[in-house]
Each structure stands twice: as C-alpha cells, then as structure tokens.
Amino acid sequence: MSPIIKVENLTRIFDVSKPWLNRVIERQPRALLTAVSEVSFEVPENSVYALVGESGSGKSTIGKIIVGLEPPTQGMVEIEGVDLASETDAKKIDAVRADIQMIFQDPYASLNPRWRVRDIIAEPVAARGGKTDGLAERLLEQVGLSAQDANKYPHEFSGGQRQRICIARALSSEPRIIVCDEPTSALDVSVQSQVLNLMSDLREEFGLTYLFISHDLTVVHHMADVIGVLYLGRLVEEATRDALFSDPKHPYTRMLFDAAPRMDAYGREVDPPKGEIPDAINPPPGCAFHPRCPLAVERCRTERPEMRRIGDTRVACHMAE
C-alpha cells in the first residue's frame, strides 16, 4: 500500500537573527534555528501516525509544513503522491488541499469569535464555492452537538464543545487526512476522553488518516498505530505502538517514559533525567542527545547517528541494539 503522506529529508530552518543593525553593532553572527532536521517518515492510509516530543522538538513545525502553512527549507512532502511545493497543476493542488485538514490546540483561538458556528463550519466548503445548505447542522450532530447550535457564536460554548466545532469544520470538506496538533492538551481530563473517543469514532466512520501531534505519552499510546519520537528537530525513533512501549530502543525514548508521571505510581521515587533540552540555535554536535545520554560514548559526540532498522523499529542511535 502506498503511503498517503510521505515526508523525505524534511528540514526547516528559521532565521531568528536580530535586525541587521543590531547584528552589526553587537558583532553577532546570523542566528539560524533548525526546527526540523532531515526527518523522513511515511504514513499509510487509514492509520494514526503520532509525533511525540517535548518543546523544541519540531513536531508542530512538521505538522504545519505538511498542511502547507509553512514552506520546507529542504526536503519534500508528498500527499497522495503530489508534492505541493513543486506541483504546478492548480487543479491537483486544490484537490489535495481539500483532502487535508487540521485541528488546532487552542479551542479558544481557533474559532473566529465574530462568526456564527454555521459559517465557521461551512467555510472550507464555501471557500471552494460548494453547497453549504444544512451542512453545518448535519456535522454538528455528527460531532455530538445539536443542529440549533449553528446559530450561536463560539463564546457560548465550553472548551470541549469548541473542539467539537473545530472537528466539524475539519470534516466539512470531506478530507482524507487530518493533522491534529495537540488537540486535547488544552482540555480537562473528563472532556479529553470525550474528544478522543469522538476522534476514534470518526476515523472508523470516514476512514480518516490522522497525523497526531502530542507531548502526552498516554494520549499517544491510546491513539496511535505508529509513533515517531522527535528530539530537537530530529526523528530519533519510530516504531509501532506496541513495540515502542514494550521495548523502547533509543535512550531518549526510555527517558521520556521514565519521566512521565504515572497515575498508578503513588509516591514513586524517580531518579529524574539529567539536564534540559539544549538550545536549538547551537545544538550539540554529533547526536543531539549525547550530553544527557547515559550511554554516550566518544562516537556520539562527533558523528550524527543515521536512522537504522532494528527489527520493526527505526532508531537513530549508535548504541541501540
């Protein structure tokens, strides 16, 4: 089966330099932040691929590049076999655009406060000149709200209900792929489970493919088929859910698992991980994780580990076995 999303050697560099005059006066070089560095992965149709990582891991940037909100600096993203950056056929681009939608993290900022829910939900269709009669009402019921809600404004809803509206909007253009950027991290636990269940139901009903971006391991474990772990813009490990959670290969993945608070670990005395995430503008040479890694050897300090396959797992570590 050919992948519905194919990401190859994706790199995104942001120029975070101070203005030119300040640089000249303070004698500082240009500051370049490598948010995403040579990331490659494939997402098969009708599956859930999760990207996990802490802040600065580049997970949100990858999501934005895939939906086309950010251009890649290098590398390529193919959706349904079309590379949006190089494709010239406007019809093809438009078709792919309609097939990929996004759900954002903050349900309070992702709905225009001045628009009625009906117009918000129908916008992806209206923007393409499609028919929108009854569309919002139908979708609202599909996501567990009532058709009458179409006349209301976003401020009349709670966080969980707003996220349902966002999901309805994402569904309105009948997409095949939805990129979910931390869709539940702004929600309370009891509401989070409602939204996660809804997303699972919709996936089955419409045969959707999710690219699920999150920092929350428990949520990722619940949703994902395949998980990619990111550290400082690099993909360090990729495995199926069961393989990753039962046998993490990369020391960073192991560290994440150990550090995550667990509800069944009352008064657990953890030996907390050492150090913090390094500055992405001047990342450590070699393997970016080596300053915090318990297994690091000389080779890790100089040579960047390539992705290699161990069983079904792909891992970027010299020491993994």
Added chain:
Amino acid sequence: MTETRIETPAAPRPSRPRRVWESDFIWSFRHSPVAVVSFVVVLLMMLGALFAPLIAPHDPFNPATLNLMNGFTPPGEANQFTGEFFVLGTDDQGRDVFSTILFGMRISLFVGLSAVFLAMLIGVTVGLMAGYLGGWTETLIMRLADVQLTFPAILVAMLIFGIAKGITPPEHRDAMAIWVLILAIGLSDWVQFARVVRGATLVEKNKEYVQAARLIGRTPFSIMLRHILPNVLNPVLVIATISLALAIIAEATLSFLGVGAPPTKPSLGTLIRIGQEFMFSGEWWILFFPAATLLALALSINLLGDWLRDALNPRLR
C-alpha cells in the same frame, strides 16, 4: 480569572431586544452616569446640528433677514432699538448667536465626522496591510507614519490646507474650503488608526482561526477583510470617538487661525475667532457661547470615548 466568567444561562433564550438590553455592553452604559449624560449631550447637539434649519429662530446667512440695528444685543434682553429678543444675544451684524451656533455646529460636526471617517478608512486599510503582510509593506507604511508623527498634526493639516488652497482657483475657494478642511484633518490623523490596527492585526494573525482560514486556501485579502477586520474593530471604535473630539478641535483651531471655514459659512472655530474681537469691548457673549458649546461637545465626546474604551476592554470586565 476565566474561572469565574459567566455568561447568560443557556436555558431559554430571551427575546432579542431583551438580550441587547441585558448585554454587558448596554448594562455598563446604563450604570455609568457620565456615559449617559455625555451621550445625551452629544445626541442633543447632533440633533440640533442636523435640524438646525428647522430649529434655529433666525437664518443667520440670509442677509435679507438681518437687521444691523439688532447688533450687539446682549443675551436675555430685548434690543434697545428694535425691541427684538435673542436668547444668546447677537453679534456685530445682528445675527442671532444661538442660530449661528446651531449652524456652526453643523459645519463643525460634518467636518469632524467626515475627517475621522477618512482617517479611519486610510488608517485601517494600511494598518491591516502593514500588520498582515509584514515585510517591506510594513516598513514603508510604519516609517511614513513615524515621520508624520514628528510633525504636530495641526501643522500637517495647515500644510495640506495651504497646498490645496494654492491649487484651487480663487472663485471656488470658499466652496472648496470645507472639503479641503476634511482632507487636511483626515490626512493628519490616520497614523493613530494605522498603529492600533497594525498592533491588533499582529496579535490576531497568529491566532489559530487565521491559520485555519489560510489552510482552507483563503486569499490574504479575504482573510484581512472577513477574519481579521471584525476582530480589530473594537479599538478602532474607541480611537474614532476620541479622534472625533480632536478633529472638531483641530477644525476649530484651523478656523480660528483663519485657514478654515470662511466667515460666510462659519463653524464653531470661525465664530470664536469673530467673537474674540469683541471680548475686551464688553460683548462677551459673542465669544463665550460658541466656545462653551465647543468645550461641551469635545468634552462629552471624549468622556464617551473613555467609557467606550473601558466597556470594550475584556480585561476590565
């Protein structure tokens, strides 16, 4: 304190007028005596200006109805020659001060409102473009704004007025004067709008609803107009109100300096200029009443603007 924010209960939705009457905005208005008084004053003055031809007891601009014998009648007294009575007295040419004020307000308010509208149109447009498009568009617009801000607005207005006067043929000058005034004040006042709109746009454009619209494939023009503009209008409304007071004062200043409304079509500023000639000869009312009207008008509008700023500020709610 999001924890304690409450909104109208979801249960039965009250009727629309009821909802408007109960809304936070109207509630805050009803409970602010200053806002209510200012609003009534401004409303009365606007109605007075609008219906001046119907209300005014005399037509001060029809020379046929003027009687020089009525000149310098003090307020509240009958004229010693003609026995005619004028509430606020008359000026040197026997024009009824009350009527001239009504007609003067008409011109002042018309110039003020038009100038603010022009400034708003320019400021909001370029502010949105600067904030949303960024890059050299932003640099160009904002540097231009910075340069303009280094000159006092009244100087800019006088400069524009002077140029415009130079290029209009003399026979049209009086007729054009009002429009030139509007152009001069409007062009000197757009910077505030541009700055505020640009700031608000920078905040809004990073919100996720704008990203969602970009994702859908909306053009930048459509995003600015349909998504960002409605969300940056609150501060624009506040600035527009306060600018209105400033514009009316600017118009009065220009007219006072003799570069504004012509004496044949006097605004409040022109009336004050005429009046100050008689201030030291005992005919105080010719100056006092137009000046007091200008003060009351500008003050009320300003107070209304202050209240509006508080009422529209979500943090103070």
Added chain:
Amino acid sequence: MINTPVLSVRDLVVEIPTRHGVLRPVDHVSYDIAAGEILGVVGESGAGKSMTGNAVIGLLDPPARITSGEVLLSGQPVHSLRGEALRRLRGKRMGMIFQDPLTSLNPLLTVGDQLAETIIEHLDVSQSEARRRAVAALDEVGIPAASQRMGSYPHEFSGGMRQRVVIALALCAEPDLVIADEPTTALDVSVQAQIIVLLKRLCRERGVAVMLVTHDMGVIAEAADRVAVMYAGRLAELGPVREVLGRARHPYTAGLMASTPLASQGRARLRQIPGAMPRLGNLPPGCAFSPRCDRAQAQCHEEPGPTLKRCDGRAACWFPLNTDATEEAEA
C-alpha cells in the same frame, strides 16, 4: 492528629458578587495540611482549586472575597488580616510558586538581588549573611555554580532553572507553608520530573507543608501524600492519595480516573463523563455533579451533596463507591 496542622482551612467560602447574582467559586471547603506533608488539590478548570490557594495566601482579586470560614496558620487565624500584616506574613510564613516562572520574577533585578532582598526583609540578617543564604538556597534547589549565577537575570535561565529559582525564592524566608499553583504545567516532561523530585525533597527535609494545586492526576499520584478533589467549588473527595486514586469513592473521582488513558488499558474505548462542569452561575439545584453522574438518584438531584467535614467520611456523595461495606466484602 495531636500536633496543630500548619494550615487548617475551615468551611471556607469565597464569593464574587456579579450582576447576575453571587458566585461561589469556593464553597464550604475544609482541609488540613501537616508539616512535611504535600496536599494535592486537583480539579478541572473552574473547579475553584486556584481560588482556594489564593484565598489562603490572601491574594484574592476583588470583588472576590472570603465571606465565611477560617484559615488558620499554625492555629492562628489569618483570613482576617489586611495590608501590612498580611504582606509580612505572606513572605515570611507562606511562600508561593506560580505556573509561569517569568511572571513571578522581576526581570530587571538579578536573581541574587531578589533572593537577598527577600531574605533581608523577612529574616533579620545582614547583607552579607543574606547573600550567603541566597547562594545556599540556589544551591539547594540544584542550580549548578550557584555563586556565579547570583548575578544572572531571570531571562538568562532556562524554563526549568527559572522555576528552580522561583522555588528558592519561595523557600528562602523559611516559610511554614508553600502554595504551588500548577508549578510544572509550563514545563516539559523531563523537567517536570526534576521539579517534582525537588519539591518532594525540600518538603521532607524542611518539614514545609505544601499545597500542590494541579489538574494533572499523574503529578498528584507521584508527589502528593493526600489529595483533595474539587468540583464546582466544592470538595468532592479528600483522603490519602493511594486511597483516593486507587479506590475512589466519589463518582467524579472515579470518572476522572477512568477517563485518563492508561498504558495498561490499550486501545479500549475510554470511559467518558458526559457533559462538562457547570458554570458557577448556572449550578444545578442538587449535587453539582448529579447531571453527569450515572449513579444519581432523586435525592442527588434535589439536595445539595453532603459537605465534607474533616472527620466524617471521605467523599461528598450521598451514594459513594468503594465504601467500607464493599471493602469488607472484598476482604
């Protein structure tokens, strides 16, 4: 308990008058925290957990105010203190750690100056002694090369290090009580683990009472000794963490636990609590949780839930789960 608890909250009520009526973000809440104990206060947004902490430390924003109940610090009432007396007490005997470390540090002063200033204000020591203690405080919270970092400004620290500075600042005047409001929410998982370990160690070594306000059940499970679960301004359940999380008696606590995805559960459908927490201005007539509760009976819809008093029972529920009867049957 024979010893007087460090913090004792009795029937605390906080009210906010609004034009739509009086809201009660904190409604008859009672709990104690002993020296060296961490009490986790957990709840969803709007449950009143932060408001409780603010009420204890005297940081309520008007028009919110305490309308009844008591806050006792080592037996002394502090809820009625105002102005200078409150300010002195706040720094000296109560410390506060906020979610965002940037807002609780002055960006224009070096961390050394901020620490020394706080120490001098609350402990009667000389300038040089204060600086010595400041270095010791930074060292204690695990800031490497503490004496060199004294001259650094807050923005020169990373997020995790900054939160350590805030903790040092909260603890430098040797308070009896520390209120930590979502201290790890803004941090990454690996740093969060470090901060939890640090808080636990300091609490144990110094015998400080800690009130840990958070929405994260995982953090509570790892850090707290006892836990108070809040719902719509009321205490739903209060007890030892193992008991409350392991054998929840209040249906809300049980629902919260069940709706959190657990690694052991796999892909099974998550249990969900229907609906959302009611807004304070729109509470149902009976128990605030009754509209969402699958065990609710007529009594629950009519009578407000029982208030949880310190001594009687653990859960504010008419029909609690896992009661003694069921426990005995299982044993």
